[in-house]
Amino acid sequence: MNSLRILELETTHIPGALEVIRAHVGAYFYPREIEDARTLFQSVCTGLDSTKQFVAVEEDAVLGTMGYREESGAQGAYNLTYVAVHPEAVRRGVGRALWKTVRDELVQRDARIVYTWTSPLPYTQGPRTFYESLGFSCTAIVPNYWQDGDDLAIFSLRFDACGFPKRGPGEAEAEEG
Numbered sequence: 565m566n567s568l569r570i571l572e573l574e575t576t577h578i579p580g581a582l583e584v585i586r587a588h589v590g591a592y593f594y595p596r597e598i599e600d601a602r603t604l605f606q607s608v609c610t611g612l613d614s615t616k617q618f619v620a621v622e623e624d625a626v627l628g629t630m631g632y633r634e635e636s637g638a639q640g641a642y643n644l645t646y647v648a649v650h651p652e653a654v655r656r657g658v659g660r661a662l663w664k665t666v667r668d669e670l671v672q673r674d675a676r677i678v679y680t681w682t683s684p685l686p687y688t689q690g691p692r693t694f695y696e697s698l699g700f701s702c703t704a705i706v707p708n709y710w711q712d713g714d715d716l717a718i719f720s721l722r723f724d725a726c727g728f729p730k731r732g733p734g735e736a737e738a739e740e741g
């Protein structure tokens with residue numbers, strides 16, 4: 565794992581990143597999400613989408629991906645985008661390495677809260693444990709969101725509650741003054 569690099573997604577990474585997601589279709593992702601991911605990744609690489617997507621690369625092979633996007637209607641709120649590690653590379657710290665890069669950028673951006681969307685059904689037990697290991701907890705359920713019988717489980721992480729820096733209105737000026 566020493567040669568693992570976390571890089572910003574580039575066009576050359578797209579086939580590998582899609583393959584990581586495709587490898588989980590039927591287990592964690594719906595088939596329709598492949599085309600959604602392709603559209604997002606292409607838009608990111610051509611600058612049409614402000615999402616920041618990363619890949620974990622080892623010897624030119626894409627082992628995983630994770631990104632974030634800012635919610636336009638909220639202050640300091642971010643959503644994780646396409647979180648996946650290839651099944652042959654799971655439990656080797658790839659997901660945690662991707663998160664470390666994302667988390668450091670969100671701290672730089674003074675993020676207040678970050679969300680990730682999953683499901684409460686047993687098929688997501690692994691990812692839910694992964695998110696909990698990073699400090700996320702389930703804060704909302706939207707019934708039948710993904711499809712009938714498969715709810716949306718929103719996991720969130722308050723950065724201030726984790727000891728990350730937080731400033732309230734006017735505090736920045738007070739600190740600097």
Ligand SMILES: CC(C)(COP(=O)(O)OP(=O)(O)OC[C@H]1O[C@@H](n2cnc3c(N)ncnc32)[C@H](O)[C@@H]1OP(=O)(O)O)[C@@H](O)C(=O)NCCC(=O)NCCS
Pocket residue numbers: 588592647648649650653654655656657658659660661681682683688689690691693694695697
């Ligand atoms: C969830 C996922 C991204 C985790 O990536 P990963 O590289 O395997 O995770 P890491 O090796 O960095 O694990 C970090 C910690 O998370 C927890 N964890 C990760 N996967 C877990 C699993 N399947 N079961 C239980 N705990 C898990 C553990 O605490 C782990 O630490 P440890 O290995 O020291 O015990 C990966 O399993 C995956 O791609 N799953 C399928 C796709 C998916 O569900 N994406 C999210 C959609 S919402």
